[in-house]
Amino acid sequence: MxxxxxxxxxxxxxxxxxxxxxxxxxxxxxxxxxxxxxxxxxxxxxxxxxxxxxxxxxxxxxxxxxxxxxxxxxxxxxxxxxxxxxxxxxxxxxxxxxxxxxxxxxxxxxxxxxxxxxxxxxxxxxxxxxxxxxxxxRLPRIEAVGPAPGTPVHAPPPHPGDEPRALTRIRALLAKAEATGYPQEAEALTAKAQELMARYSVDEAVLAARTHAADVPGACRIGVDAPYETAKAILLDAVAGANRCRAVWNEAYSFSTVVGFDPDLEVVDLLYTSLLVQGTAAMTKAEQGQRAGGRKRTKTFRQAFLMAYAQRMGARLEAAAAPVTRSGTGIGTDSLLPVLAARDVAVTDRTERMFPETSTTRVRGVRDGEGWEQGAAAADRAQVAHRAPVEG
Structure with a gap:
């Protein structure tokens, strides 16, 4: 029965x-x-x-x-x-x-x-x-980004306070950048955070190479929620690319899978979250100005704003990341470039094995010129123009 x-x-x-x-x-x-x-x-x-x-x-x-x-x-x-x-x-x-x-x-x-x-x-x-x-x-099988619970994990569980000092400082700086109401102060705080991110990421890569550590790329998932999820996915892709990671968006289940080495994955998550907070705050403020002027097209304004913010941020992040591989006191370009190049190859290989079939899509529907202009301006305010040289 x-x-x-x-x-x-x-x-x-x-x-x-x-x-x-x-x-x-x-x-x-x-x-x-x-x-x-x-x-x-x-x-x-x-x-x-x-x-x-x-x-x-x-x-x-x-x-x-x-x-x-x-x-x-x-x-x-x-x-x-x-x-x-x-x-x-x-x-x-x-x-x-x-x-x-x-x-x-x-x-x-x-x-x-x-x-x-x-x-x-x-x-x-x-x-x-x-x-x-x-x-x-009804949950389908998706790409695994780590072992399932119960699988033996050799690394000991971390204790509170074990987070690297650099990450703790980065979190504090980005939190201040999100909280301040002054764009110039937010820019300065974000600039310092990015400087620390660059140093932390490259230091970890060089240390792994020098100690011959068996370091391999990992992966994590970051939520990309509606509304305006396309713009958010583009922003995350830009942040990932600038930090030597790859992002693959799963629109159906509202997340992107980011592939990269663990130190880079951590800073991608931190920076994306902070830039999204800053961009959303800037969008809300700009929208209030639009409403005060009598405009009602809030949805098209927001969509254009965030798309421009993501597009401009990607360009500026790439420009800011370039000096990192060309500088470095005590490291030397001849030593640093092969290390980063090897990591880039490893990340690409892991991404292609995880996602043998991916597709690209054309972004449509941006029709608000003022929203685009103000979104690009917000990206300029939130992003740094240069990263400081990496210390050895």
Whole structure:
């Protein structure tokens, strides 16, 4: 005889209307499954166990906690986000710290911001759980950016305060750049942050070469959320390229995969996040001026603004990165260039193996001249013109 769980899943997850509408849309099958579960409290433990099994399948298919939470937030509602956070916490509790990949630890720590959801009744809880499970069940296999939990990880788990001093300073400088209301101050702070980024990245590359460390490119995923996701993906691509990384955008699932060496991946994430914050703040301020002048085309203005910001930022980042490989006290161009060239080849090779089939797309829909001009000007204010020479 089928269990209550099996009958509920058959109706809500595998029934003929399971794919109707949104992943969590109100359907007859979902209501039927929720009614069965709500009427039988003895099924709760097995329902939770099935959820953890679905989470494990997601990890095996290449997904990570931040990816799942991002998709749940996009396709479902806040109760589902809280349920997903609780489910992930529960499933990953079984792993020893050394069995969790390094980037997972930070993602799991972020789950603390999501309080458990208290449903008004059993039927509402069962409905939300089944909608979440329906989404998890349909997650496809994606490119893995690291080992799944449970895979032996040889590096010891980091302790608080172990972050390199350079990254700590970079975070502080970018936080100040985002918080200030003065463009010139933001530019100066960002300039100093970029100088530290260049030194940190090149120092790590040279150290790895000198010690013959078995350093290979890694990968991480960075969310690229709507609205104006095309402009955001272009901005991330520009930041990645300037820092010797490659970015591949997955529009369907709202993220880009960035491939590169770990020190470069860290600064790409930091810089992209900061520039997006600064660009969005500048766009909001410019839009207020447009509204004060009587203009109503806010959507086209925003789109043009962010596209210009991303395009101009890419050009300026490339120009700012060039002097790094041509300077260096105590390193020497003859020593530095082969090191960086070898890393570029390794990153390209890893990207092509991860993504043997990629496509390009033509960007369309930028029709607001004023938005474009102001977005380009904002990029000029947010970006530096030169990086200081790299110290040996």
């Amino acid at each position: 089928e269990s209550v769980i099996d009958r509920a899943f058959a109706a809500a997850l595998y029934g003929p209307d399971a794919d109707a509408g949104r992943a969590g849309g109100a359907t007859h099958g979902l209501d039927t499954g929720a009614s069965l579960l709500a009427a039988d409290p003895t099924a709760d433990a097995e329902l939770a166990r099935r959820g953890e099994e679905l989470a494990r399948r997601a990890w095996e298919r290449g997904w990570q906690p931040a990816d799942v939470l991002r998709l749940v937030r996009r396709d479902l509602d806040e109760p589902h986000v809280r349920l997903a956070a609780s489910l992930i916490r529960s499933e990953t509790r079984a792993y020893a710290p050394e069995a969790l990949p390094a980037r997972w630890r930070a993602q799991l720590a972020d789950l603390a911001a999501h309080e458990p959801w208290r449903a008004p009744d059993r039927f509402a809880h069962a409905t939300a759980v089944l909608a979440l499970y329906r989404l998890l069940l």
